[in-house]
Amino acid sequence: MACRVQKRVSLRRRLHIQRVLTNFNNNANIKRSPIANITFLHIHKLKLELENLKREYENLIATRRYYINLLNDNVNDNNDVKIEKIKAGTFMVKVTCEKGGDKLVDILEAFEKMCVNVEQARVSCENGFSMEAIIVAEDQNLDVREVNEVLLKAIGKKSGEKGSEKL
Known part of the structure; x- marks a missing residue:
């Protein structure tokens, strides 16, 4: 009996943490779509943001390489x-x-x-x-x-x- 109560409490804590992380406060929407779907969407958005950041970083590195090559060419001339x-x-x-x-x-x-x-x-x-x-x-x-x-x-x-x- 005590084990079931502990599982329920831990499940409620995890669900609360997921709600906080996904900025989801409306209880009516929780009944319509499960928290797992919301969490999946949140993770997907984070992956897209990470890909954008990686792309920006690669562009910055390429720009840096270009300007370093220009500087080296000017020094060598x-x-x-x-x-x-x-x-x-x-x-x-x-x-x-x-x-x-x-x-x-x-x-x-x-x-x-x-x-x-x-x-x-x-x-x-x-x-x-x-x-x-x-x-x-x-x-x-x-x-x-x-x-x-x-x-x-x-x-x-x-x-x-x-x-x-x-x-």
Whole structure:
């Protein structure tokens, strides 16, 4: 007897929870359609909402990938060398190019061939290769144009060309 009462109480609790979850308060409608059908409809609506959210998430991921590719393309298109003369024989060098290869090694070898000393340098490979350096030439007659040509050859471009080509 006590077991039947407990089952009835637990069934009433579950039905009450289902009514609350489905926002169903009208007792007249409960008699017309069973709570199981209402619960099924509620679950179906939740599944549809979940599918919509998944679709929106996939669209956002695709949009994110598209913009990241655009940013990477813009970074990779900026292959250049900028050189500023600070004082006689001292230059500020800024190099940006695409990732890959031994760019740093090639640039340092080019500095060595020009007989320049690197006083300070900062290198980054986050979105392509970039380097900022202060170099001091042993020969005071070194020109900005000469440094520019040597560095362009070192990173794989001939001076005056837009595309990069390995020498």
